[in-house]
Amino acid sequence: MAASVVVALKTLFILLALTMTALAVWAIGTHGLAACVDLTSRWLVVTLINFYINLGVILAWMVYKESSWIKAAVLIPVVLFAGSPITSAYVALQFFKLSPEESSKDPLYFVLVRHQKKDAMGYKRGHSVLIAKIIICALGCLMLGTFIYVLIVDGSPFNASVLSRCMIATTTDVYFCIVTVAVWIAYKESSWISAFFWILSLLCFGGIATCVYILRELFYLSPQQPLSAILFNNSNKDLLSKTEVSATDNSVVNPSLKAISDGLATEFGSRKTLVANWQRRISNRLATDSRCHKLLKEPLDSVANPSLMSVANPSLMSSLATK
Numbered sequence: 001m002a003a004s005v006v007v008a009l010k011t012l013f014i015l016l017a018l019t020m021t022a023l024a025v026w027a028i029g030t031h032g033l034a035a036c037v038d039l040t041s042r043w044l045v046v047t048l049i050n051f052y053i054n055l056g057v058i059l060a061w062m063v064y065k066e067s068s069w070i071k072a073a074v075l076i077p078v079v080l081f082a083g084s085p086i087t088s089a090y091v092a093l094q095f096f097k098l099s100p101e102e103s104s105k106d107p108l109y110f111v112l113v114r115h116q117k118k119d120a121m122g123y124k125r126g127h128s129v130l131i132a133k134i135i136i137c138a139l140g141c142l143m144l145g146t147f148i149y150v151l152i153v154d155g156s157p158f159n160a161s162v163l164s165r166c167m168i169a170t171t172t173d174v175y176f177c178i179v180t181v182a183v184w185i186a187y188k189e190s191s192w193i194s195a196f197f198w199i200l201s202l203l204c205f206g207g208i209a210t211c212v213y214i215l216r217e218l219f220y221l222s223p224q225q226p227l228s229a230i231l232f233n234n235s236n237k238d239l240l241s242k243t244e245v246s247a248t249d250n251s252v253v254n255p256s257l258k259a260i261s262d263g264l265a266t267e268f269g270s271r272k273t274l275v276a277n278w279q280r281r282i283s284n285r286l287a288t289d290s291r292c293h294k295l296l297k298e299p300l301d302s303v304a305n306p307s308l309m310s311v312a313n314p315s316l317m318s319s320l321a322t323k
Helices: 002-031 042-065 069-082 084-096 100-105 107-112 125-154 165-188 192-205 207-220 227-231 234-253 255-288 290-304 306-312 314-322
Strands: none
Touching: 002 084, 002 100, 002 107, 002 165, 042 069, 042 084, 042 125, 042 165, 042 207, 042 227, 069 084, 084 107, 084 165, 100 107, 107 165, 125 207, 125 227, 165 192, 165 207, 192 207, 207 227
16 A cells, blocks of 8 residues: 555656646746746736745755755755756655655655654754744735735736736646645645645645644644654654654753763773672682682581591590590
8 A cells, every 4th residue: 555655656746847847848938937927917926925835845844854954055946946846856756765664664754754863953942833833924924915915906816817828837836836735734634534624725725724734733743842743643743752852862952961871881880890800809719718618618517417527537436425
């Protein structure tokens, strides 16, 4: 089952990347790049805001996924310029990187997670979550306010003057980003009814629904969970949080405890060595004094067994008998 999901998602994201690349070439080739970023068209501005909200969510995950800041710094401008062709190709590449064992267990978890011992945002998780809430809330309000304003001023977007080739390509780019977010939501939601509701909301309201969903998930995070825990469903989230909190507590949060533990281990090792040395000395001393030990033991054996005493010292036995 999991293997077939991996194959289906690989195929899906490869097709998305190729289709969007073809559409972008078609739109820019016929109208030019300047016409596709015409900020005088209000509905195009709304579409671009919608696009960059969904793209920003995917880009935040891509930056988290990359352990190298150099790679992340290269990805940011490329993704912001090229859009969904790069994000779809990147997601497909992550599926191709999965090992057979990861593909058979929980492929989406291993695609989302960063292969690193600790979460870089775990040390100040409270501040990170608060900042994320403020940013997402501001973006959602911006999207909602812009949409309402343009709807009042320009009316419906479904008319010939608005639906240019660049507008069609940009809207398609938005929905290809929404497909990526929808796959993530389907993974996170335990109920198919809930997943269907949120995916339908994404298709109808775009970036507004994305912001509402992420804000809801941020409020579900516990104080002990890092910001990255929002990426995972409940079962994977609990496992990830325990691992990261344990690693953080042991190596970063309280280094004095680690130093004390190392000191105790060193002290225990030295005491153990000292005890072993004393045991060796006692054994050597006993081996040297074995003859004395034997002489001390013989009278005790004689008292315990009189027959041995008569054989060893007959004169002493005769004197004892006379008395």
